[in-house]
Amino acid sequence: MASHIVGYPRMGPKRELKFALESFWDKKSSAEDLQKVACDLRASIWKQMADAGIKYIPSNTFSYYDQVLDATALLGAVPPRYGWSGGEIGFDTYFSMARGNASLPAMEMTKWFDTNYHFIVPELGPDVNFCYASHKAVDEYKEAKALGVDTVPVLVGPVSYLILSKPAKGVDKSFSLLSLLPKVLAVYKEVVDDLKAAGASWIQFDEPTLVTDLDSQQLQAFTAAYSDLASTLSGLNVLVETYFADIPAEAFKTLTSLGCVTAFGFDLIRGTKTLDLIKGGFPSGKYLFAGVVDGRNIWANDLAASLNTLNALEGIVGKDKLVVSTSCSLLHTAVDLVNETKLDNEIKSWLAFAAQKIVEVNALANAMCGKKDEAFFSSNASALASRKSSPRVTNEGVQKAAAALKGSDHRRATNVSTRLDAQQRKLNLPVLPTTTIGSFPQTVELRRVRREYKANKISEEEYVKSITEEIRKVVVLQEELDIDVMVHGEPERNDMVEYFGEQLSGFAFTVNGWVQSYGSRCVKPPIIYGDVSRPKPMTVFWSSTAQGMTKRPMKGMLTGPVTILNWSFVRNDQPRSETCYQIALAIKDEVEDLEKAAITVIQIDEAALREGLPLRKSEQAHYLDWAVHSFRITNVGVQDTTQIHTHMCYSNFNDIIHSIIDMDADVITIENSRSDEKLLSVFREGVKYGAGIGPGVYDIHSPRIPSNEEMAERINKMLAVLETHILWVNPDCGLKTRKYTEVKPALENMVAATKLIRNHLGK
Numbered sequence: 001m002a003s004h005i006v007g008y009p010r011m012g013p014k015r016e017l018k019f020a021l022e023s024f025w026d027k028k029s030s031a032e033d034l035q036k037v038a039c040d041l042r043a044s045i046w047k048q049m050a051d052a053g054i055k056y057i058p059s060n061t062f063s064y065y066d067q068v069l070d071a072t073a074l075l076g077a078v079p080p081r082y083g084w085s086g087g088e089i090g091f092d093t094y095f096s097m098a099r100g101n102a103s104l105p106a107m108e109m110t111k112w113f114d115t116n117y118h119f120i121v122p123e124l125g126p127d128v129n130f131c132y133a134s135h136k137a138v139d140e141y142k143e144a145k146a147l148g149v150d151t152v153p154v155l156v157g158p159v160s161y162l163i164l165s166k167p168a169k170g171v172d173k174s175f176s177l178l179s180l181l182p183k184v185l186a187v188y189k190e191v192v193d194d195l196k197a198a199g200a201s202w203i204q205f206d207e208p209t210l211v212t213d214l215d216s217q218q219l220q221a222f223t224a225a226y227s228d229l230a231s232t233l234s235g236l237n238v239l240v241e242t243y244f245a246d247i248p249a250e251a252f253k254t255l256t257s258l259g260c261v262t263a264f265g266f267d268l269i270r271g272t273k274t275l276d277l278i279k280g281g282f283p284s285g286k287y288l289f290a291g292v293v294d295g296r297n298i299w300a301n302d303l304a305a306s307l308n309t310l311n312a313l314e315g316i317v318g319k320d321k322l323v324v325s326t327s328c329s330l331l332h333t334a335v336d337l338v339n340e341t342k343l344d345n346e347i348k349s350w351l352a353f354a355a356q357k358i359v360e361v362n363a364l365a366n367a368m369c370g371k372k373d374e375a376f377f378s379s380n381a382s383a384l385a386s387r388k389s390s391p392r393v394t395n396e397g398v399q400k401a402a403a404a405l406k407g408s409d410h411r412r413a414t415n416v417s418t419r420l421d422a423q424q425r426k427l428n429l430p431v432l433p434t435t436t437i438g439s440f441p442q443t444v445e446l447r448r449v450r451r452e453y454k455a456n457k458i459s460e461e462e463y464v465k466s467i468t469e470e471i472r473k474v475v476v477l478q479e480e481l482d483i484d485v486m487v488h489g490e491p492e493r494n495d496m497v498e499y500f501g502e503q504l505s506g507f508a509f510t511v512n513g514w515v516q517s518y519g520s521r522c523v524k525p526p527i528i529y530g531d532v533s534r535p536k537p538m539t540v541f542w543s544s545t546a547q548g549m550t551k552r553p554m555k556g557m558l559t560g561p562v563t564i565l566n567w568s569f570v571r572n573d574q575p576r577s578e579t580c581y582q583i584a585l586a587i588k589d590e591v592e593d594l595e596k597a598a599i600t601v602i603q604i605d606e607a608a609l610r611e612g613l614p615l616r617k618s619e620q621a622h623y624l625d626w627a628v629h630s631f632r633i634t635n636v637g638v639q640d641t642t643q644i645h646t647h648m649c650y651s652n653f654n655d656i657i658h659s660i661i662d663m664d665a666d667v668i669t670i671e672n673s674r675s676d677e678k679l680l681s682v683f684r685e686g687v688k689y690g691a692g693i694g695p696g697v698y699d700i701h702s703p704r705i706p707s708n709e710e711m712a713e714r715i716n717k718m719l720a721v722l723e724t725h726i727l728w729v730n731p732d733c734g735l736k737t738r739k740y741t742e743v744k745p746a747l748e749n750m751v752a753a754t755k756l757i758r759n760h761l762g763k
Contacts (some may be wrong), residue, residue, distance in 0.1 A: 001319060001322060001323070001324060001365045001366075001368040001369050002055040002056060002323045002324070002365060003053065003054045003055055003056070003323065003324045003325070003361045003362050003364075003365040004054065004055065004056035004152075004265075004289050004323050004324070004325040004326075004361070005049060005054055005056070005057065005058055005325070005326055005330065005358060005361065006058065006061075006204075006206075006241055006243065006265065006291070006295060006325060006326050006327075006328050006329045006330070007058055007061035007154065007295075007328075007329025007330060007331050008045050008049070008058065008061060008329070008330050008331070008354060009330055009331050009333070009334075009335050009354050009515070009516065010041070010061075010062050010063060010331065010516060011335070011514060011516050011522055012037075012041050012335070013335045013336050013339050013512060014339070014512055015514050015522055016037055016040075016041060017037060017038065017041060017064075017520070018514075018520040018521075018522055019520075020033065020034050020037035020038070021034065021064065021519065021520040022520050024091075025095070025099075025520075031091055034064075034091075038062065038064065039143070041062070042059075042062050042140065042143065042144070043143075043147055045062075046059070046144050046147060046149040046151065047147070047149070048355065048358065049149075049358055050148075050149050052358045052359055052362050053362040053365075053366070054358060054361065054362060055323075056152050056202065056239075056289075056323065056325075057144075057149060057150075057151045057152065058151060058152050058153075058154045058204065059137075059140045059141050059143075059144050059151035059152065059153050059154065060136065060137040060140050060141070060153050060154045060155065061154050061329060061331070062140065064091075064094065064095075065094070065095070065098040065120065065518070065519050066098075066112075066117075066118065066119045066120055066518065066519075067119070067154075067156055067206075068112075068119040068120060068121075068122065068156055068161070068164060069094070069097060069098055069119065069120040070134065070136060070156075071122075071155070071156040071161050072097070072120070072122045073089040073093075073094055073133060073134035073136070074132070074133065074134045074136065074137065074155075074187065074191065075130045075131075075132075075133070075161075075184060075187050076089070076129070076130055076131040076132065076133030076134075076187070077122055077123075077124060077128050077130060078093060078097065078133075079097070079107065079123050079168060081104055082096050082097060082104065086131070086133075087133070088133060088134065088135065089133045089134050097120060098120055098519060099519065099701070099702055099703065100699070100702030100703065100704045101703075101704065102703070102704060103704070104704070105673075105699060105702060105704060105706075106120075106699065106701065106702045106704075107120045107121060107122075107123060108120070108121040108123075108166070109121070109518060109701065111610070111611050113208060113244050113615060114244060114611060114612060114613060114614065114615055115244075115296070115332055115611070116332075116515070116517055116523065116525075116566065116567055116608065116611060117331065117332060117516065117517060117518065118517060118518035119164070119518075121164065121165065121166050122161065122164070122165035122166070123165070123166060123167075123168035123169070124162070124165045124166070124167065124168060124171075124177055124180060125167060125168040125170070125171035125175060126171070126175065126179075126180075128168075128180065128183075130180075130183045130184055130186065130187050131187065132187050132190045132191065135194070137153050137154075137155060137191055137195065138153075138191065138194045138195055138198055140153070141153045141195060141198055141199075141200055142198050145198070145199060150199075150201070151200075152200075152202040152203065152204050152239065153195050153200055153202075153203055153204065154204040154205075154206060154241075155188070155191065155203070155204070155205055155206070156205075156206055157205040157206055157207035157209075157225075157240065158181065158184050158185055158188050158205075158225050158229075159178075159181070159207060159209065159218070159221045159222050159225050160206065160207045160208055160209040160210075161184065162177045162178050162180060162181060162184065162221075163177070163178075163209045163214075163218060164209065165177050178217065178218065178221045181221060181224065181225055181228075182228070185225060185228050185229060188229065188232075189229065189232040192229070192232045192233060192236070193232065195236075196235060196236060200236065201236065201237060202236065202237040202238075202239060203233070203236050203237070203238055203239070204239040204240075204241055204265075205238070205239070205240050205241070206241050206243075207222070207240050207241065207242060207255075208241075208242055208243050208244055210222070210240075210242045210247055210251045210254075210255055211242050211243070211244055211245040211246065211247050211248070211251070211267070211271065211615055211616075212245075212615050212616070213248070213615075213616060213617050214248075214250075214251060219250060219251060219254045222254050222255065222258065223254060223257070223258065226240075226258045226259075226260055226261060227258075227259075227260075229260065230259065230260035233260050234260075236262075237262040237263065237287075238260055238261045238262045238263070239261075239262065239263040239264070239265055239287070239289060240255060240258070240261050240263070240264055240265065241265035241289070242255070242264075242265060242266055242267065242271075243265070243266075243267040243270075243271075243291065243295070243327060243328035243329075244267060244270055244271075244296075244328060244615060245267065245270050245271055245614070245615045245616060246270075246271040246272070246273040246274050246616070247266060247271060247274050247277065248616070249277060252274070252277045256281075256282065256283050256286070257283075261286070262286065262287055263286060263287030263288070263289055263323070264286065264287070264288060264289065265289035265291060265325060266278070266288070266289070266290065266291055267291045267327040267328055268290055268291050268292050268309065268327065269291060269292070269293075269294045269295075269296075269327040270296070270327065271291075271327075275309070275312075275313075278313065278316060278317075279312075279316060282316055282317055285321070286317070286321065287317075287321045287322075287323055288313060288316075288317045288321060288322055288323065289323045289325040290309070290310060290313055290322060290323065290324060290325055291325045291326055291327035291328065292306040292309055292310060292324065292325070292327070292364065293306070293324075293325070293326045293327065293357050293360050293361050293364070294326075294327050294357075295326040295327045295328035295329055295330050295331075295332055295333060295357070296327065296328060296332045296333065297333065297569055297570070297572060298333055298334060298351050298352060298353055298513075298527060298569045299350060299351065299352065299569075299571075299572055300349075300350055300351060300352045300356070300360075300380060300383055300384065301352060301357070301360045301364075301380070302380075302384060303360065303363065303364065303367075303376075303377050303380045303381075304377065304380075304381060306364055307364060307367055307368070310322065310324065310364060310368055311368075314368065319368070322368070323365075324361050324362075324364045324365040324368065325361065326357060326361060330354040330357060330358075331515075331516065332515065333353055333354050333357070333515065333569075334353040334354065334510060334512070334513035334514065334515060334525075335353055335354050335355065335512070335513075335514070336353050336354065336355040336356075336512075337351055337352065337353045337355065337356050338355065339511065339512040340510050340511055340512065340513065341511060342509075342510075342511050343508060343509075343510065346386060346390065346392075347508050347527070347529060349382075349383040349386060350383055350384075350386070350387045350529070351527070353513070363376050363377070387529075387573075388573070390530075392529075392530055393529060393530040393531070393571075393573075394530065394531055395505070395506070395530070395531035395533060397533075398531040398532065398533050398582055398585075399531060401582075401585055402578060402581040402582050402585065405581050405584075405585075405629075405633060409629060409632070410629060410632045410633045410636040411632060411636065411664060412632075412635070412636055412638070412640075412664060413640075414640055416664060416666060416690055416691045417690055418640065419640045419641075419643075419666055420666060420691070420692065420726075422640040422641045423600075423640070423641055423642075423643045423666065425641075426600060426641045427485075427553055427600065427601070427643065429484055429485070429553075430484060430758065431724060431725065431758055431761060432715070432724070432727055432728070432729050432754050432757060432758055432761075433484040433485055433728050433729070434482075434483050434484045434485070434728070434729045434730065434750065434751055434754050435483060435484060435485040435486070435487070435555070435669070435694065435728060435729075435730050436478075436483065436487055436730060436731060436734075436735060436747070437487075437605075437647050437669055437730060437731060437732075437733050437734045437735070438487050438489075438490055438496075438555070438557045438603065438605070438647070438734045439487075439489060439490040439493070439496075439734035439735055439736035440474045440477075440487070440489035440490070440491070440735050440736065440743065441735055441736060441737075441738055441739055441740050441743055442491075442494075442736045442737075443740075446470055446491050447494075449463060449466045449467070450463075450492070450494060467491050467492050467542070468545060470489065470491040471488045471489060471491060471542070471545060471546050471549070472549055474487070474488060474489035474491070475488070475546060475549045475550050475554075477744070478550075478552075479550060479552070481744075481747050481748060481751055482751050483552075483747070483751065484552065484553075485552065485553045485554075485555060485601055486546075486550060486552050486553065486554050486555065487546075487554070487555050487557060488542060488543065488545075488546035488554060488555075488557070490557060490734075490736070492542055495523060495524060496559045496563075496605065496734075497523070497525065497526060497559055497563065497564050497567040497568060498523075498524055498525075498526055499538075499559075500538060500558070500559050500564060501526030501528075501564065501568065502526075503534070503535070503536070503538040504532050504533065504534055504535075504538075504583070504586055505530070505531070505532060505533045505534075505535060506528055506529065506530040506531050506532040506533070506582075507526045507527065507528055507529070507532070507568075508526070508527040508529055509524075509526055509527070510524060510527070513525065513527075518701075521737065523567065525567055525568050525569050526564075526568045526569070527568065527569045528565075528568050528569065528570050528571050528579060529571055530571070531582055532579065532582040532583050532586055533582070533585075533586055534586035534587075534589050534590060537590060537593045538590055539556060539557065539558060539590060539594065540556075540590075540593050540594055540597050540599075543555075543556040543557070543594060543597065543599050544597045544598075544599070547597075547598065547599060553600055553601045554599065554601070555599075555601045555602065555603045555645065556591075556594040556599040556601070556602040556603065557603055557605075558587055558590060558591065558594075558602065558603065558604045558605065558634075559587075559604075559605050560587065560604045560605055560606040560609075560630075560631055560634065560646065561580050561581075561583035561584040561586075561587055561630045561631065561633075561634060562580060562606050562608060562609050562612060562627045562630055562631060563605055563606050563607050563608040563609065564583050564587075565579060565580045565583060565608075565612070566608035566609075566611050566612040567608055576612075577626040577630075580626060580627065580630045581626070581630060581633070583630070584630040584631070584633040584634050585633065587604065587634040588633055588634045588635070588636070588637065591604070591634055591635050591637075591638060591644075592637055592638065595638050595639065595642050599642075600641065600642055600643060601642075601643045601645060602635070602638075602642060602643070602644055602645070603644075603645035603646065603647060604631065604634055604635065604644065604645070604646050604665075605646060605647045606631055606646050606647070606648055606663070607647060607648055607649050607733075609627055609628075609631075609648060609656075609660075610648065610653055610656060612627065613656065624656065624659040627659075628659050628662050628663050631646070631663050631665075632663065632664060635665075643666045643667060644665050644666045644667070645665060645666065645667040645668070645669065645692075646663065646665040646667075646668050646669075647668070647669045647670070647733075648660070648668065648669075648670045648671065649670070649671040649696075649732060649733045653670065653679060653682075654679065654681065654682045657682050657687055657689075658687075661689060661691070664691075665691060666691055666692055667691060667692030667693065667694065667728060668691065668692070668693050668694070669693075669694035669695075669696070669728065669730045670693065670694065670695055670696065671695075671696050671732045671733060672695035672696045672697075672714075672732065673695075673696045673697060673698050673699045673714060673732050679695050680695065680717060680718065680721055683721035683722060684721050689722070689726070690726065691726065692726050692727075692728055693722060693726055693727065693728065694727070694728030694729060694730040695718055696730060696731050696732030696733065697711045697714045697715060697729055697730065697731065697732075697750060697753070698710075698711060698714075698731055698732065698746060698750065699731075699732050700731045700732050700733045700734070700735055700737070700738055700746075701732075701733070701737065703738070703739075703742055705742055705745050705746045705749070706746065706749060707749055708748075708749040708750070708752040708753040708756065709753070710753075711749055711750055711753035712753035712756050712757055715727075715729060715753060715754065715757050716757065719757070724761060729750060729753075729754045730750075731746070731747075731750070
């Protein structure tokens with residue numbers, strides 16, 4: 001029986017690509033240097049899979065930014081503002097689309113389905129001249145072949161590409177993006193012809209939108225697309241891969257009816273109901289790529305259970321047509337457990353990172369062929385038993401406290417309007433108050449201090465002195481800039497989730513468990529292995545220190561329970577909602593301690609609330625119910641005069657706006673500028689929002705510094721749909737990824753724009 005990997009992490013075991021990208025962007029290295037790092041990483045990935053015995057090894061899953069942007073480059077769908085004049089798309093155009101440049105904003109970035117990975121949203125319209133403008137897919141296939149590895153080239157499927165796109169600025173919102181399918185397919189045919197000429201025998205199209213709620217027109221587009229491609233694909237084995245959820249019955253029927261498709265890939269971890277569809281009727285003679293190894297979490301596979309699933313599937317499709325696979329790309333998990341030298345052996349035995357998942361996939365394939373590695377399976381069973389019985393997983397007191405939450409919806413005693421009045425009397429803020437989201441630039445020196453403290457190279461006293469001085473600089477800067485509600489800049493935190501997880505029980509941490517979020521941005525998700533509680537205050541000292549440096553309000557900065565959950569590798573032995581309630585109780589303790597320490601503005605970030613939303617509408621209400629409830633638990637006990645903020649970023653919030661209102665925060669700051677102010681449309685359509693709200697006035701993920709006139713224009717657009725007394729002015733997100741040379745002038749312009757509008761309002 002054969003084995004297959006949907007995709008693999010790109011950054012490298014120690015973030016080699018991240019550092020190469022940032023060196024290139026900073027003009028410290030050449031394009032050739034960057035390409036050399038990328039080439040070496042690809043070679044090592046292909047060799048690793050080949051050595052492990054994987055038969056169907058993917059190529060073209062490597063990317064310098066993201067795979068959807070790669071598809072945009074392949075199709076030559078470059079927005080006119082970037083001045084591309086044809087030919088092979090180079091780094092200048094590619095990275096301008098991804099990051100913007102000194103004079104042009106980047107394209108919109110949003111979450112990849114319900115993951116913490118992001119993609120660059122294609123901007124399309126009737127006038128786009130699609131053309132074959134990037135030969136990356138063919139070049140990488142040839143590159144692997146030269147190394148002796150025959151790969152399966154992977155392309156973002158043409159229909160999913162169009163469904164994930166948006167009408168370009170100036171194009172009517174009712175424009176049918178699927179009407180562009182014939183033009184897109186013309187380019188795909190050229191790519192397929194090139195791949196066939198290069199010797200490819202398989203090709204993989206990723207069509208993950210098939211697991212979402214599609215209408216009949218969208219489903220018909222799949223039939224039309226693959227019928228049109230059929231003659232070009234003749235002679236190739238064609239795999240259509242889906243992932244992240246169950247595939248709906250109608251989509252399953254549409255997919256498995258595609259005559260030119262040889263194989264179908266399904267996520268059988270998050271899509272357990274898909275098994276029933278397969279059992280109910282799978283097309284004879286077709287391959288089933290069974291995603292039984294989890295590509296999105298880091299727990300060791302239950303090999304015995306997976307073997308049972310595979311045996312059942314073998315009876316349906318036949319041994320020669322069943323392929324063992326991952327549930328999705330391993331992009332969403334950490335790279336290699338071998339690099340974790342500080343995890344204790346018990347927890348380490350419970351885990352499998354990408355490299356270990358490759359071994360699991362091959363072990364299952366071998367077992368199905370009668371070559372079962374009894375020692376490997378026995379070790380796996382022992383690790384699962386150890387995890388199930390370990391006393392460190394369970395805390396009876398925490399479980400009881402979480403269970404007791406179910407009798408109340410945990411709402412504050414008074415409505416938001418009453419609270420805002422009480423808060424204004426205490427805070428005395430100007431109209432259009434300015435603030436930032438939390439973090440300030442993380443300098444090389446600051447990272448050195450944290451690194452040396454963790455390595456015990458400097459004392460706690462030296463560490464506190466250094467961090468306090470950094471806070472003082474941030475406070476002084478904000479006072480010079482005349483920011484109304486201040487932040488301490490979070491110099492003590494490398495990552496907003498990791499920082500809290502390190503201080504909560506039930507969490508474990510890695511040294512090199514990095515996962516790509518977008519571009520060069522990597523995160524190191526904590527591992528939630530047991531019941532969660534807060535042994536002691538986590539942020540009170542630093543918030544109090546910062547507040548003592550200024551008379552202006554200083555925000556206490558916390559990460560909310562839903563975001564901690566969604567940005568961690570979460571235990572899979574109890575419902576996610578139970579774990580979230582436990583985290584909510586821990587954050588509630590912290591909120592109340594901050595209030596006792598005279599912190600009058602407390603921000604509880606829920607940047608990832610939308611991210612965890614199930615892909616199918618029928619499952620969304622249940623998630624939103626417990627997620628919003630978890631947020632309210634955190635601040636139900638504070639006084640009316642304590643102002644609760646929250647923050648959200650880089651997702652489509654319009655479809656959950658009523659749940660956002662139901663969170664009952666006093667102020668929400670929310671990404672707006674990079675998505676072409678899409679958020680404001682919900683207010684134009686009549687949704688009434690009575691709490692404070694700060695739609696971002698500039699995109700912090702781009703090095704570009706917008707002018708005060710540009711930001712003033714954005715504020716005026718907001719005032720056209722929002723009441724003056726509830727509007728706040730702030731960037732889209734935190735500033736940690738930027739440099740002070742970018743941050744200072746951008747904030748200067750933001751404050752200048754705000755004062756300009758205040759003057760106009762005063763007149």
